[in-house]
Amino acid sequence: MCPGFFTYISGEITMPVATHLPDHSKACTKILLVDNEPNNLLTLQAILQDPDYHLLQATSGRQALQLLEENEVGLIILDVRMPVLDGFETATLIRARHTNPRLPIIFLSRGRLEANHLDRALSLGAVDYLTKPVEPVVIQAKVRQMVDLYVQGKTMQAKLDMLYGEDEVDILVVGSNPSALLALQSILQKLVGARVRTARSGDQVLQLLLLQEYCLVVIDVDMTVIDGFELASLIRRRQELKGIPIIFAATTARTDEDILRAYAAGASDFIVVPCPAEILLAKVGAIIDMARRSRLLTRQLRKIEELNRNLQETNRLLEEKHQEAETAQKQLLHTEKLSAIGKLSASIAHELNNPLQGILFFLKGLQKMELLADEDRALLDTVINESNRIKSLVRNLQDFNRPSSCRKQPVNLHESLDALLLLFRSDFRTRQISVVRNYAAELPHILAVADQIKQVFLNLLANAMDACPQSGGVITINTRLEDDRVAAEVKDNGSGIKPADMGQIFQPFFTTKFDVKGTGLGLSISQDIINKHQGEMKVDSHPGEGATFTVLLPVKGGDPAIGR
Structure with a gap:
């Protein structure tokens, strides 16, 4: 037979017996091979020869x-077809x-x-059927x-044991024979971390x-009464006790x-007692190990749930900050757009001013002519008045867009x-908005930076x-x-x-206007300007009744210069 090939005789796997065996001095995973035919065991041993495996037969x-x-x-x-006890x-x-x-x-x-073999295998927890x-x-x-x-499971459990140590566990031994109870108790107390x-x-x-809470109950089968x-059966009937492992012990x-x-x-x-202490400790130790693993996993799940809650809260806060950042970015872009429009309007105003001056000069010259009819003179006066209005509008645009001098000067608030x-x-x-002006008869000038007040x-x-x-809006101005x-x-x-918004309206970037119509900076900047003038800004509003903003400015004006 050529090395590396296998032959099949009478439906069984056959191959030469391995010439060397793996070294079991190091930690290996034990694999149990069960078959009533020795030849089949030898074949499986040859196929599965690996230094990581320790094969038991x-x-x-x-x-x-x-x-x-x-x-x-x-x-x-495990072979299915075996005599006495099949697979x-x-x-x-x-x-x-x-x-x-x-x-x-x-x-x-x-x-x-x-037909029924695969179902039986799966019902017994088989991982495969070949x-x-x-x-x-x-x-x-x-x-x-x-x-x-x-x-991988062993490695993970070792890490958990190193991280958390071994929890103490409680074992309950039940029986009517005092000597048997004492013997079992003395053996089980040798387990590390066990209270019996x-x-x-x-x-x-x-x-x-x-x-x-007990992790194990050992019950003597031959109890009296x-x-x-x-x-x-009584223990299993109680819902809260169904999960407790039980080991039966018999003296015969x-x-x-x-x-x-x-x-x-x-x-x-x-188990049948007396039995070797090693076997009893191995059986009970394995159950205790499972109980400890269950506790560790429960503890880990609780920590994971807490971490998930914290993570969800963090994600929520991050989402809020992300939304705030997006809104701020849109508002910043809108602010830059408004700044560009302001510069453009100043440029347009400058370009309009020169031809407008020529038009007014020509119209005023016509106005001095004696040959105009009364009707034409009235029409010319109207054109000159409208041109003067345009001139005032252009001048206001230029004044508003001119960089602030930050120097205080007497300001007529009504004119502004x-x-x-x-x-x-x-x-x-x-917008069909009417304006009602209730100006004080005599209002002293204030000492302020004119463009900032505007x-x-x-x-x-x-x-x-x-x-x-x-439609039907009314704006009322009172001084x-x-x-x-x-x-x-x-x-x-x-x-x-x-x-709910009253406490936030003076906060930077707070706005209730949709589609970034506002930047959320107007009231914040306005309040800052008024504060620098040693003034005060107040608001009064009730749902359905509009809002009133009141600006209070000192007549004397304080410091002669204000920062930008």
Whole structure:
């Protein structure tokens, strides 16, 4: 036979016996091979020869169960067709007795796959079902996958143990024989981190289990008054106690019917005492290890849930900040656009001013002519008045866009308001907004930076216009003298400011205008300007009654210069 090839004889896998065996001195994953034919075991051993595997062999189901009692196995490869105990019966006992309910099993069967075999295999927790003859590369790949998963699980558990240490666990030993209880207690107390308590009656057991969390209950089958099977049934009836593992202990050998009855009652294992302390400690230790793993996983899940909650809160805050950043970016772009429009309007005003001066000069020359009829002279006066209005509008645009001198000077507040109203005249007419001016008869000049004060009232008038209804809007401007301060009110008849927004309207970038119509900076900048003038800005609003903004400025004006 050529090296590297396999032949199939009578439906069995055959190949030469390995000339060398793996070194088991280092940690290897133990794989249990179960087949009643020695030749098949030799063939599997040759196919699965690997330094990472330690192959155990059993020629019967009972021998396989014995090897599982003595070894920690990571995978079982189990032949279905065996005498006495077939593969399915062996797997059933393994599932009933072994402390690891997820121990992977791969079934092997000669000939074609029978209809119910796959269902039985899957019901017993099989990870695969292969029919002979089997391609060596197939079974090698499947075994490697299972071993890798087993090793990863062990590595993860070792890391968890190093991270959290071993929790203390409580074990309850139940029996009516004092000497047997003492013997079991003395052996189990050798387990690291285990506290052992005893009980002699069923009522006492239920009380203890309900008062304290136990990771394991060891019950003597031969208890008096109520035997171990009945006590286990009582425990399992309580919903809160269903998950507690139970080991049955008997002082004499038991029949298979007793063992099956124990597992039907929810037992995790069945032992005959006295038994070697090593076997008892191995069985109980495996269950305690599972309990510790369960606690660790529960603790990890709680931490993960807490981390998820924190992560969700962080994501929510990040989303809010992201939305705020997007809004700020849009508002910044809008502000830059307004700045560009302002510069463009100043340029246009400059370009309009020169030809406008020529037109006015020509019109005033015509006005001095004696030959004009009265009707023509009236028409010419109207044209000159409108041209002068355009000239005032252009001058106001130039004044507004001229860089601030930041120097205070006497300012006639009424003239400043009238100049701004002239700028809004067209918009007010389009929106059908009427303006009511209640000016004080005599209002002293204020000492202020004129263009900055205009900017404040420009913002207030623009906000009032936006707040007015589509038709029938009214903006009222009131001025008065309050002690040594001039007061100016801008009032609209809009829907008012929501109470929830009242505390935020002076915050930078806060706006209630849709589609970034506003930058959210107007009121913030206006309040800053008024504060620098040692003044005060107040707002009064009620839903459905509009809003009133009041600006109070000192007559004397304080410092002669103000920063930009």
